[in-house]
Amino acid sequence: MHKSHLLRKGRVSIPHHYYSITLVTHNRTPYFSSLAINRLVTKQLIDRCEKLSIDLIAFVIMPDHIHLLIQLSTTTTLSDFIRSFKGTLTSILRPLINSQRLWQRDYYDHMIRNETELLHNARYIVANPLRAKLVQKIGQYPYWWCKYL
Numbered sequence: 001m002h003k004s005h006l007l008r009k010g011r012v013s014i015p016h017h018y019y020s021i022t023l024v025t026h027n028r029t030p031y032f033s034s035l036a037i038n039r040l041v042t043k044q045l046i047d048r049c050e051k052l053s054i055d056l057i058a059f060v061i062m063p064d065h066i067h068l069l070i071q072l073s074t075t076t077t078l079s080d081f082i083r084s085f086k087g088t089l090t091s092i093l094r095p096l097i098n099s100q101r102l103w104q105r106d107y108y109d110h111m112i113r114n115e116t117e118l119l120h121n122a123r124y125i126v127a128n129p130l131r132a133k134l135v136q137k138i139g140q141y142p143y144w145w146c147k148y149l
Contacts, residue, residue, distance in 0.1 A: 013078040018057065018112035020121045021068040021078075023086065026101040030063035031093070038143045040092055041066070048085045052076040058122045061143035062132065067125040069118075082107055122146055 025031050032038055038061050045068070049056040053073035060067045072078060090102045112118045126149065129141040138144070 012111065013072065014111070015072055015074040018069065018071045018118055018121075019078055020110045020112060020125070021070065021082065022065055022108040023068070023082070024065040024104045024107075026099070026104055028064040029099070031097050031099075031102060032061045032066070032143070033063045035142070037093060037096060040096075041089060042143070042145075044089050044092060045085065048081065048088065052081055052084065054081055056145075056147070057118070058125045058146040058148070059144065060125050060128045060141075062128055062134075067128055069112075069121055069125055078109060119148070122148055 032041060041061055042059075045059060045066075046056065048054070049070065053075055055071035055073075057069040057071060058067075059069070070081070072081070086103050086107075093102055094100070110121070112121060126138060126144055126146050129135050129144065130138060135141045
């Protein structure tokens with residue numbers, strides 16, 4: 001039984017708060033493994049953040065998921081931002097990946113409560129390729145960015 005509805009339980013969207021978000025591909029398919037696709041993902045992420053006045057703090061594009069750290073604006077809810085990003089990216093990438101479904105149905109989010117947690121989450125996101133043993137040094141992995149580094 002699909003339990004993605006449980007991810008929404010207790011979800012809140014508060015302006016100016018920071019959120020750590022994980023978006024996972026459908027069936028954990030490694031769609032984000034090429035430079036060309038990851039450039040499109042990065043461009044779309046930056047464009048969506050600028051258009052919706054979202055402050056992008058950090059991100060990493062892993063082969064089968066994306067981690068984001070953002071600060072919401074007063075004009076956009078968390079679910080509106082995710083819907084916009086996932087929807088636009090799906091229409092751009094669908095012809096390139098030969099699949100109708102790019103994403104798992106929902107997403108994981110965590111509201112950041114203080115500055116210590118913000119820095120911890122930024123480090124966690126940036127270190128994801130190291131934990132996944134994709135590289136030995138973060139500088140070797142090209143698909144990440146962090147405002148603090």
